[in-house]
């Protein structure tokens with residue numbers, strides 16, 4: 001098989017920690033998985049963990065709009081995240097949650113659940129344990145560069161126009177839970193506002209993060225940009241693979 005330089009494995013320091021944050025639809029998951037795969041790093045989707053705890057709350061009759069009820073239940077589910085960028089996995093109490101966490105019901109409830117401090121404290125601790133448990137990792141979310149891993153070697157903050165993000169998301173939903181472009185855009189903006197406006201570790205760009213506007217870039221261009229930033233950071237630190 002013909003393998004181009006672009007798809008061949010690249011090198012990164014074994015222990016590099018990369019934080020990728022940004023709002024929904026900016027390309028965090030696709031970029032993080034591709035960068036981790038190219039550089040032989042682990043991958044952690046923290047949004048999937050917030051979705052998983054939300055799914056558990058909904059499945060167990062917890063009122064997701066009652067912060068006290070969510071706080072009381074926050075420690076109950078056991079969430080296990082896989083870190084293989086080729087097959088990201090997540091289980092809740094041993095059950096595969098990869099499908100159920102992507103429903104519209106979970107998406108509509110996740111911002112309320114993730115604003116509860118007890119939920120954030122628990123998942124932040126879990127995320128730090130995973131990040132420090134092995135070799136290098138790409139961790140994506142909303143508060144990775146600011147709160148979860150403020151000492152990350154490289155921080156990226158992805159942005160894109162609401163129009164581009166809505167078009168990407170409604171493209172994904174086609175045939176499944178198809179929603180109009182305008183409704184998708186509204187839902188994204190509402191979630192951005194909730195995630196950016198919450199009191200505890202809101203969605204925010206870290207002061208030392210590199211901002212990448214992906215509106216006019218292909219996914220491949222974004223991946224190349226981030227891979228180059230990882231390699232540049234490593235060179236500067238004098239580290240080697």
Ligand SMILES: Nc1ncnc2c1ncn2[C@@H]1O[C@H](COP(=O)(O)OP(=O)(O)O)[C@@H](O)[C@H]1O
Nearest residue numbers: 024025026027028029030168172214217218219
């Ligand atoms: N730069 C890009 N250009 C076009 N589509 C993209 C780009 N980056 C990601 N996508 C697509 O947009 C959708 C949302 O991307 P995703 O990585 O899930 O974003 P996020 O994790 O930030 O919500 C996916 O279908 C993905 O393939």
Ligand SMILES: Nc1ccn([C@H]2C[C@H](O)[C@@H](COP(=O)(O)OP(=O)(O)O)O2)c(=O)n1
Nearest residue numbers: 024025046047048050110114141142143195
């Ligand atoms: N580090 C994180 C990651 C996600 N969250 C919350 C806020 C987000 O709206 C939800 C879902 O995140 P996810 O990354 O799955 O969302 P999208 O893929 O962008 O739709 O979780 C968070 O509060 N902190």
